[in-house]
Amino acid sequence: MNNRFPEPCDANRFLVDHIRLLSDSLNHWCGCGLIEDDTDSAITARKLYFASFALLSHGTEADPVINYANHRAQELFEMDWHAFTTLPSRLSAEVTVRTEREALLKRVTENGYIDDYCGIRVSSTG
16 A cells, blocks of 8 residues: 555545645645635545546656545546556656657746646546
8 A cells, every 4th residue: 555645535634734735836826726715624625535627736756656636536547546646647648748748847847837738648548
């Protein structure tokens, strides 16, 4: 089992600290957070984990590994939490568009975010 990135659950408050980091970063760069806060931030984190949209994040390593994938992302990519959080994020893109993806990530590094990404991702079954 991958203990580096524990799966969100009630016991770990749905990784509320990680969600706060993501939301604060989005707010810093775009002026809006991921979701409106509830009185209990763990409720917000739980809502994001079970949201109708996919939410992923990866680390800042030289070859970044996905460190968060909400339930919808797991369904769409046909991967469980462990499979996702051991996956270098570059492998979630088709081989033919990985160079384009690298250029996009370079823009993210330079500008803090991008809001014009459109691309095909690869599920575990292709």
